[in-house]
Amino acid sequence: MSGSTSRRQAIEAITNYSVPAPGFPEPLADTFGRNVFSLPVMKARLPKNVYKAVTATIDQGAPLDPTLADFVASAMKDWAIEKGASHYAHVFYPLTGFTAEKHDSFLEPDGAGASLAEFQGKTLLQGEPDASSFPNGGLRGTFEARGYTGWDVTSPAYILENPNGNTLCIPTIFISWTGEALDKKTPLLRSQQAMSKQAMRLLKLFGHTDVDTVVSYAGAEQEYFLIDRHFYYARPDLTVANRTLFGAKPSKGQEFDDHYFGAIPERVLAFMIEFDRELFKQGIPAKTRHNEVAPGQFEIAPVFEKSNLAHDHQQLMMTTMKRVAERYGMVALLHEKPFAGVNGSGKHVNFSLGNNNQGNLLNPGDTPHDNAQFLVFCAAIIRGVHKYGGLLRASIASASNDHRLGANEAPPAIISIFLGDQLMDVFDQIAKGGAKASKESGVLELGVDTLPPLKADAGDRNRTSPFAFTGNRFEFRAPGSNQSIADPMIAINAMLAESIDYIASFLEREIEGGAAFNDAIQKVLEEIIVEHGMVVFNGDGYSQAWQEEAAGRGLLNLRTTVDAIAQYDKPEIKELLSDYGILSNRELEARKEVVLEQYALTILVEAKETLEVGKTMILPAAIRYLGELAGTAAQLLAAGIQTETPTLLTLNKYVKDFNSSLGAIEEAIGGFGGDDVEAEAKYALDTLIPAMTVVRSIADKLESIVADDMWPLPTYNEMLTIL
Numbered sequence: 001m002s003g004s005t006s007r008r009q010a011i012e013a014i015t016n017y018s019v020p021a022p023g024f025p026e027p028l029a030d031t032f033g034r035n036v037f038s039l040p041v042m043k044a045r046l047p048k049n050v051y052k053a054v055t056a057t058i059d060q061g062a063p064l065d066p067t068l069a070d071f072v073a074s075a076m077k078d079w080a081i082e083k084g085a086s087h088y089a090h091v092f093y094p095l096t097g098f099t100a101e102k103h104d105s106f107l108e109p110d111g112a113g114a115s116l117a118e119f120q121g122k123t124l125l126q127g128e129p130d131a132s133s134f135p136n137g138g139l140r141g142t143f144e145a146r147g148y149t150g151w152d153v154t155s156p157a158y159i160l161e162n163p164n165g166n167t168l169c170i171p172t173i174f175i176s177w178t179g180e181a182l183d184k185k186t187p188l189l190r191s192q193q194a195m196s197k198q199a200m201r202l203l204k205l206f207g208h209t210d211v212d213t214v215v216s217y218a219g220a221e222q223e224y225f226l227i228d229r230h231f232y233y234a235r236p237d238l239t240v241a242n243r244t245l246f247g248a249k250p251s252k253g254q255e256f257d258d259h260y261f262g263a264i265p266e267r268v269l270a271f272m273i274e275f276d277r278e279l280f281k282q283g284i285p286a287k288t289r290h291n292e293v294a295p296g297q298f299e300i301a302p303v304f305e306k307s308n309l310a311h312d313h314q315q316l317m318m319t320t321m322k323r324v325a326e327r328y329g330m331v332a333l334l335h336e337k338p339f340a341g342v343n344g345s346g347k348h349v350n351f352s353l354g355n356n357n358q359g360n361l362l363n364p365g366d367t368p369h370d371n372a373q374f375l376v377f378c379a380a381i382i383r384g385v386h387k388y389g390g391l392l393r394a395s396i397a398s399a400s401n402d403h404r405l406g407a408n409e410a411p412p413a414i415i416s417i418f419l420g421d422q423l424m425d426v427f428d429q430i431a432k433g434g435a436k437a438s439k440e441s442g443v444l445e446l447g448v449d450t451l452p453p454l455k456a457d458a459g460d461r462n463r464t465s466p467f468a469f470t471g472n473r474f475e476f477r478a479p480g481s482n483q484s485i486a487d488p489m490i491a492i493n494a495m496l497a498e499s500i501d502y503i504a505s506f507l508e509r510e511i512e513g514g515a516a517f518n519d520a521i522q523k524v525l526e527e528i529i530v531e532h533g534m535v536v537f538n539g540d541g542y543s544q545a546w547q548e549e550a551a552g553r554g555l556l557n558l559r560t561t562v563d564a565i566a567q568y569d570k571p572e573i574k575e576l577l578s579d580y581g582i583l584s585n586r587e588l589e590a591r592k593e594v595v596l597e598q599y600a601l602t603i604l605v606e607a608k609e610t611l612e613v614g615k616t617m618i619l620p621a622a623i624r625y626l627g628e629l630a631g632t633a634a635q636l637l638a639a640g641i642q643t644e645t646p647t648l649l650t651l652n653k654y655v656k657d658f659n660s661s662l663g664a665i666e667e668a669i670g671g672f673g674g675d676d677v678e679a680e681a682k683y684a685l686d687t688l689i690p691a692m693t694v695v696r697s698i699a700d701k702l703e704s705i706v707a708d709d710m711w712p713l714p715t716y717n718e719m720l721t722i723l
Contacts, residue, residue, distance in 0.1 A: 006234035006714050010722045013228060013329050017267050033283040035083065035159035037076055045075040057153050059356075061193065061213045064153055069121030076157055077106060077119035080168035083159045087167045088119060090127040090149040092174035093184040094134040095594045097484045099315045100174075102129045102149075103167060124170065125151050131176055135597065137590025139180050146177040152185060155312045158282050171312050180587055184486035187582050188308055191493035192216060194580040195353070198500040199377075203358055205507050205517075206373050212355035216493055217473075218310035221301040222317060223292055223345035223481050225333040226268060228722060231714040232331040236613055241606045242335040242482075243400070246613065246696055248703040249341045250716040254294050262291045265723055268298065271328040275300070278320050284313045294343035295720040304352065304473075307489045314347075314485050330723070336480040337403030339716060344404040345481035349488055352473040353377070353496070363472040369426045369435035372521050379528045380503055381474060382417060382427075384495030385467055386535035388576065389415035390556050390567035392467070392476070395491040397564040397595060399602040399684075401480035405559070411466035411477045413564075414550045414557045416537040418465035424538055431529045434522055464541030490582065497580045503528075561599045562678075562685050568592040596681040600672075603684035603692075607669050610692050614662050617712040618699050622655050625706045651705050658698045665691040 039058075043051050050071045056062040080088065089101040108118040131140055131147025140147075155171035174183035181187050192215060199214035232238050237245040254260075264272065272289050279286045285303035292299045300321075305313065318334060325332040337344040354360040361377045368374060385392065392415050396405075404410040419427065422439045429435040462468050466478040479488050503524055510520035534553040539546060550557060558564040567573055568588055577583040583591070629648045668691040674680060703711060 006230040007718050007722065009230040010228035010714075010718070013230065014267065014722060017329075028277075028280065031277060031280045032285075033281075035161065035281045036283040037079060037157040038283060039156075041079060042072075042075070045079060046071060054153060059213070061196065066121070066125060069125050069151075071121075073119050073121045073124040076124065076168065076170075077117060080157075080159060080166075081106065081117060083168075084166040085159055085168045086165050089160075089167050089169050090129070090151075090172045091169045092129075092149050092172045093311075093315060093484065093486065094174055094182060095137070095184070095591065096135060096598075097184070097482075099319060100129070100134070101169065102127065127172065129174075131174075131182060134174075134182060135594040136176070136182055137593035137597075139178070139182065139586065139590045140176050144177070147182060148175050148177070149173065150175065152189070152308070154189075154306070155309050156283070158316075161281075180584070180590075184484050185308070185311070187490050187587070188311060188486045188493075190582045191490045191497070191580070192308060194497040194582060195493040195500070198497050198504060199353065199361070202376065202500050202504045202507075203373075205504060205511075208358060210357045212357045214353055214355045214358075214361070216307040216351055216353045216489060216496075217304040218307040218485060218489055219302055219304040219350040220310065220314050220479075220485050221288075221299055221346075221348040221350070222314070222321075223297060223299045223347065224321065225294070225296050225338050225345065226271070226298060226325060226330045226723060227296060227333065227719045229326070229329050229331050231719045231722075234714050235719075236617075237606075237609050238331075238333070238338070240609045241602075242333070243338045243403075243606075244340065244716075245606060245610045245692065246618065246699045246703070246713060247340060247716045248700040250295075250720055252295075252717075253342050253720070257293070259291050259295050259297070260293045264289075264291060264298075267328055267330070268723065271325055271330065272298075272300075274327070275321060275324045278324055279317060282313070282316055282320070284317060286317075292343065292345075294339070296339075296723055297343060297345065304350070307351065307485075307493070311484065311486050311489065318482075334482040336398075336400040336482060339720065341716075342720070344410060346404060346410060346477060347479045347481045347483060347485065349476040349479050349485050350470070350473050351476065351489065351492060360472055362474065364423070366441075367438045368423060369429065369438045372518070375426070375430070375435075375525055376503055376521060377500070378419075378423070378469075379427075379525050380496055380499035382419075382535060383502070383528045383532045384492075384499040385415060385417050386532035387499070388491065388495040388573065389535065390558065390564070390570060391491045391495065391573050391576070392488065393478070393556065393558045393564045394567040394595075395487040396479045396483060397558075397561040397599075398480060398483065399561060399599045399606075400482060401478075402560055404480060405478060411464060412541045412546070412557075413559045414541070414547070414555050415466050415478070415535075416541065416550065416555060417474075417535050418462040418468035418538055419536055420461070420469055420538065423469060424536065427525075427529045427533065427536070430522070430525045431533065433526075462538060462541070465537070466541070494576055494580060494582050498576050560685055561595065562681050565592055565595050565599075565681075593677055596677045600677065600680040600684045603688050604669070604672055607665060607672075607684075607688045607692055610695050611662060611665050611669065613713075614658070614665075614695055614699065618702065619655070619658060619662065621710050621712045622651070622658065622702050622706055625710050626651050626655055628707075628710075647705060651702075654698055654702050654705065658695070658702060661691070661695045661698055665695055 050068045053065055053068055057064045087103045087105050089103045091101045094100050106117045106119055127149040129147055130145050132145040149172035152171045152173055157170045160167045160169050173186045176182050196214045200211045203211045276286050286300055287303050288301040290299055321332045352360050352362045364374045365371045405413045425439055426435045468475045476488055506524045507520045574585055577588055578585055633645050633648055668687050
């Protein structure tokens with residue numbers, strides 16, 4: 001399909017678009033959680049003692065009594081069948097970063113020519129999918145197939161709707177026959193438990209006697225692109241590599257800043273409304289939707305949830321987004337950099353921690369200098385980010401996210417913290433002997449009598465910081481749009497567990513030595529800000545000056561996945577994850593192997609697709625146009641018409657250079673391979689990426705010369721503006 005043909009089809013789809021007939025007669029409030037086996041549903045369907053036991057596990061982390069599983073399974077089956085489900089699926093999250101599921105029917109033959117609907121407690125508790133074909137980093141051999149899924153009671157089951165029938169989906173963990181984690185969820189749950197244990201210990205030192213389980217909360221802002229499906233299917237690079245491997249800079253990109261928070265196009269808004277409805281039915285608290293910076297780019301943000309549930313909902317959100325976009329003739333692109341030269345997409349993970357009794361532990365209040373409990377937890381984060389910045393960077397490392405980090409729309413690869421003027425001032429006072437005051441919020445007088453005065457926060461926000469305090473939470477801005485939030489939340493929980501453990505132990509020693517509690521707090525806060533305060537930076541993270549200053553402070557600048565993933569070899573990171581029972585050394589090494597393998601294979605696939613599109617689409621189009629220009633020039637000369645042919649000469653040079661670059665990348669692809677995954681990743685970084693860059697640079701020059709009706713690929717001008 002030529003670019004011009006796809007353009008005509010996309011324009012036709014848009015010009016013929018009509019607003020769908022109203023399809024949502026029910027009130028929005030009645031929709032939320034309709035397809036979730038939620039606490040209210042369980043309360044209505046389970047025996048009282050079973051319900052209490054299940055909620056104790058969910059809310060307080062109490063061990064789950066497996067003997068109660070039959071009651072839950074029976075109630076879950078009846079509810080699901082009433083909802084139209086014929087099958088159930090254990091849903092798990094392997095190291096691919098995507099969601100996996102195995103469907104089984106409720107129906108069992110009864111031996112008399114009929115069938116019964118069966119779903120027993122043992123089936124709810126445990127499944128057995130084949131574990132040999134998922135990435136495992138050497139934890140399992142190909143011939144060792146046994147793996148287990150295990151019911152995660154803290155994440156509710158839900159109904160996945162399909163026009164031809166529904167499925168009961170049960171979130172689970174995924175482990176090997178040897179009990180090692182083969183998924184994202186198991187270490188996330190372990191890290192949550194480790195952090196909670198230390199946080200509860202610290203809260204008790206503050207005199208709380210009603211300490212509840214402490215959980216980390218997450219709210220991930222999801223950025224994405226939408227393009228018309230005619231363009232998508234006319235771009236083999238998008239369908240295979242999930243990003244455009246070619247494409248000249250559009251005439252109009254985001255220079256005018258006119259797309260950000262602009263009016264949402266009608267077709268896009270219709271998609272968003274249905275998308276929200278689908279999320280509400282799954283109990284996903286979608287809150288905000290808007291245009292993002294780049295043309296064709298948008299964002300959706302949910303309300304905070306417990307990090308384990310937020311992870312599961314994020315995975316379901318990405319799947320639902322793609323499915324709903326198709327209904328409106330569009331494709332949702334979740335790659336971090338589907339289009340070069342315009343804003344990439346991230347997944348900013350806002351996080352806090354707290355519980356029902358003590359509330360949000362990162363809420364500073366109006367006078368944070370007096371809020372010792374908040375300052376201690378905030379100091380734990382400062383210390384953790386400084387000590388384990390390499391782990392945080394490794395947790396969001398991928399070939400696709402490397403396109404964002406350090407660019408002008410993303411935080412730099414240097415992991416630092418933004419505290420804001422108010423908190424920075426408080427910690428400066430602490431470093432000098434004790435905090436006595438906090439900067440107060442101001443009031444903005446607008447000079448218009450009809451407008452009320454507006455409250456001004458005590459400090460500004462900083463969008464260039466990878467780890468920023470934003471009022472009552474921190475925002476980790478470095479994760480990529482296509483990534484699971486499990487890995488960054490594992491890193492955050494792990495660093496918090498160790499830092500809170502350190503602070504609690506420090507306070508216990510000081511108190512045992514006769515120090516007053518407040519004096520012990522001042523001492524530990526002062527030590528932390530003096531020893532780890534160099535990780536705090538409130539300035540412009542995009543500036544070259546910060547790159548140089550960060551190096552002087554000893555902060556890591558891990559620009560690529562190959563650099564970042566080497567952090568998993570650091571003894572302090574191995575000890576952190578193993579000592580707190582989050583990942584054994586074998587499990588960590590396996591994850592390192594998987595990330596490097598996925599990195600190398602991603603770039604190899606991109607290189608192969610660059611070669612194929614270059615040889616079969618771009619080069620033939622350029623040669624045809626070269627022949628047409630040469631023929632026209634010859635005809636003019638034969639007619640005695642003198643004509644200058646600089647375009648012909650330039651095009652001829654580009655065609656030769658392009659053909660040569662294709663030969664170079666073909667040779668580079670031939671050199672890929674071997675048994676050493678680290679060497680493969682390094683080869684992909686040092687050899688394949690530069691070869692792809694050369695091919696693309698010449699192809700993008702050709703795009704600016706070859707006649708529009710001959711160019712075989714939809715252009716950036718078309719894909720980003722025709723929606």
